Amino acid sequence: MKVCFFDIDGTLIVSGGAGQKAFARVFREQFGVDEISQAVSFAGRSDRAITLDLLAAHDVEPSDENWRRFHDAYIAVLPESLAANEGTVLPGVEALIATFAAADGVEVGLLTGNVIRGAEAKLTHYNLWHHFAFGGFGDTHTSRDEIARAAVVAAGEHLGISPNGDSRLAVIGDTVHDITCARAIGAYAVAVPTGLTSIDELRAAEPDLAVETLEDAKTLIDWITA
Numbered sequence: 001m002k003v004c005f006f007d008i009d010g011t012l013i014v015s016g017g018a019g020q021k022a023f024a025r026v027f028r029e030q031f032g033v034d035e036i037s038q039a040v041s042f043a044g045r046s047d048r049a050i051t052l053d054l055l056a057a058h059d060v061e062p063s064d065e066n067w068r069r070f071h072d073a074y075i076a077v078l079p080e081s082l083a084a085n086e087g088t089v090l091p092g093v094e095a096l097i098a099t100f101a102a103a104d105g106v107e108v109g110l111l112t113g114n115v116i117r118g119a120e121a122k123l124t125h126y127n128l129w130h131h132f133a134f135g136g137f138g139d140t141h142t143s144r145d146e147i148a149r150a151a152v153v154a155a156g157e158h159l160g161i162s163p164n165g166d167s168r169l170a171v172i173g174d175t176v177h178d179i180t181c182a183r184a185i186g187a188y189a190v191a192v193p194t195g196l197t198s199i200d201e202l203r204a205a206e207p208d209l210a211v212e213t214l215e216d217a218k219t220l221i222d223w224i225t226a
Contacts, residue, residue, distance in 0.1 A: 005136075006172050008122060014087050015085060090194050110135030110151070134158040170220060171189055173192070174202075192211050
């Protein structure tokens with residue numbers, strides 16, 4: 001099994017802050033929070049973890065009921081937020097996906113902190129969703145490592161083989177969390193500073209490959225398609 005897992009925000013796309021603005025709107029409308037705490041980090045984390053931390057930071061019970069309340073409202077407002085904020089598919093993304101699609105025995109999946117319906121909304125907006133048949137998402141897990149393990153299981157189920165067999169896995173992402181979760185599943189870690197994390201910070205986390213943009217991913221292509 002050869003699988004390349006892509007992060008979404010800061011790796012495949014930038015959305016002009018559409019996701020965070022949708023978060024802020026939901027917290028305002030559903031929980032009466034005028035301004036969400038800047039002390040809660042979004043980068044590289046799961047939507048569930050971010051939401052539970054924000055609920056706690058604003059003295060709202062971080063319960064399953066409030067998580068579901070947030071989730072449903074967020075999915076309802078996210079398409080409008082995407083349409084209202086200017087974003088783009090990042091350089092090299094479409095060509096890299098096309099290269100993998102043309103390669104023998106290579107599959108692409110998602111490994112993201114987005115909830116699955118949020119991932120679908122974002123990637124449908126940028127005409128990328130149809131490329132990805134499986135992945136790991138931020139609906140259930142707060143840990144990126146657990147999301148990574150779920151992504152491997154999903155890949156195995158989709159391909160009809162054991163994820164514990166002879167596998168060649170790669171994770172492409174723009175944060176240190178993407179590198180560490182790659183390690184959790186024994187994957188090749190590819191770092192790209194097209195999000196909010198600098199190339200120096202990413203290199204300090206010791207990825208297998210660091211590239212300035214996905215236009216520079218020849219080494220990854222050679223490795224995954226070998």
